[in-house]
Amino acid sequence: MTTDGGAAAAGTGVIHDLGYRRYDGPRLGRAGIIRALAWHSFRSAFGIGRGAKAKIVPLLAFILMCLPAIVNAVAVAQHPGQAPVVDYDTYTFQLRTLVMLIFVAAQAPEMVSRDLRSHVLPLYYSRPMRRLDYPLAKYAAFTAACLLLVEIPLIILYAGNLLSASGGSGVWAQTRALIPGLGMGALWAILLAAIGLLLASFTGRRAYATGMIAIYFFLTWILATIMINIASHGAGLGPPGPPGSQLNASLGARLSGLISPFTVLDGVRRWLGGTNPGPIPNPGGAGVVYGLMFVLLLAVSLGGLAARYRKVGAS
DSSP: OBOOHHHHHHTOOBOOOOOOOOOOSOOOHHHHHHHHHHHHHHHHHTTTTSOGGGGHHHHHHHHHHHHHHHHHHHHHHHSTTOOOSSOTTTSSHHHHHHHHHHHHHHHHHHHHHHHHHHTOHHHHHTSSOOTTHHHHHHHHHHHHHHHHHHHHHHHHHHHHHHTTOOHHHHHHHHHHHHHHHHHHHHHHHHHHHHHHHHHHTTOSOHHHHHHHHHHHHHHHHHHHHHHHHHHHHHTTOOSSSOGGGOTTOOHHHHHGGGGSHHHHHHHHHHHTTOOSOOSSOOOGGGHHHHHHHHHHHHHHHHHHHHHHHHHHHHO
16 A cells, blocks of 8 residues: 555545555465475475485485395395395394484484575464474474485385295295384384474574584483393303394393394384394393383473474464
């Protein structure tokens, strides 16, 4: 609305038609906003739509995760009938742990810290969104990103193992082994995405968020490894063999894995029936404690994320 001098003196104004058209299309509402935000966040997790620098970490992480599956495929192709060199449920645990640590530490801040630093959350909440829709969309997107990073190498591993499968029975044996591996991959994605987003949501500075996540995951992992080795040696159950092969470990050694999310995930795997050796001794009857710790970590992470965005949305 603009006024000239006479119109202003008379208390009247002139409305100019600038030719803008009204939007007459469908209004997708809250569900459409959540889907759009989740899709945008999923793309951001892999640097899609941004410069080449944003794609370096996701691309390297994906390549590193796929390498064991590719090596396994080459090995079974050159030597038909050879047993697979990589297991579905553990999938080179040390490498998976390191790659997921780097990916979550680098990309979780990309999901939430940028919005906090730019103070754009009031713009999101000015639309028909509820307070928890924003973290829900971010968590769904980041879980899906972690899921792809964990599960695609297992699919490649499965395809490679089929090269050496003998008949329908061999294919079925590989399929039965793949399904628990995919299930464990889903648990990895669900838990690590929740913890990563919670820690990243505490600061709008990406470098601080990355450091916070990396320190938490790395220190707890190292501490759990040290505690397991100390408890195993104290019980006279040290080398030879990886900790997961020790069937008569002390209770302290079996419970030392509760310190780190990574060893908690391996304890859940063993509790659910996994037989391949892992980083922790066989928990035996204490396996249910790992299941409870997994639920506790997930509940605390998701509850903390919801509380954080209730507070941010209210400010």
